[in-house]
Amino acid sequence: MSALHGxxxxxxxxxxxxFMEIKAIGTLTHxxxxxxxxxxxxxxxGVTVPIVNVYIDGTEFDGWQLQAAWDDLKIGLKHGKKFDKVALYGxxxxxxxMSKIGSWFVSGEVRYFDDPLEALAWLRG
Structure with missing residues (x-):
């Protein structure tokens, strides 16, 4: 487990x-x-019908501690209907x-990319 995380x-x-840009580093904690x-x-x-597109950079991501995995799931359950597109660059x-499993919890589309420019082009397309 990497000491650096966040x-x-x-x-x-x-x-x-x-447009949310998220970078995950190391093993995430609660x-x-x-x-x-x-x-x-x-x-x-206070936003009645938000349309949220998310770019996640997971190239330095190692996973979650158990409580953090639950926290991630809770965000998906609470805000999942607001997500239009989620691009995971890994x-x-x-x-x-995990991107396929994540698609179960959001109403929009979740896709995995191994090229950051393709991910951003898809989000903006």
Missing amino acids: LTIEIDRDRNDF ADYEKITPIIDEALE NQHWQEV
Whole structure:
């Protein structure tokens, strides 16, 4: 397990359209989600019908501690209907499998990419 871990997030908003860029590093913990969940909740609060596109850079992502996996699932259950497209840029087969499982929890489309430019082009297309 990598000692370095965490989530960084950048959110751009244009009326009801949101673009979230998330980078996951190392093995994520409950504490990582305690920092990021309120940011997501606050960004989407009060928006009746948000359209959210998400770019996730998972190239330095190793996985989750058990509690953090539950935290990730809770975000999907709470906000999943708001996600239009989720692009996961990664470099490991298990990440591609996880993107397929993630699609069960969001109403939009989830796709795995091994090229960041293809991922961004798909999100913007």
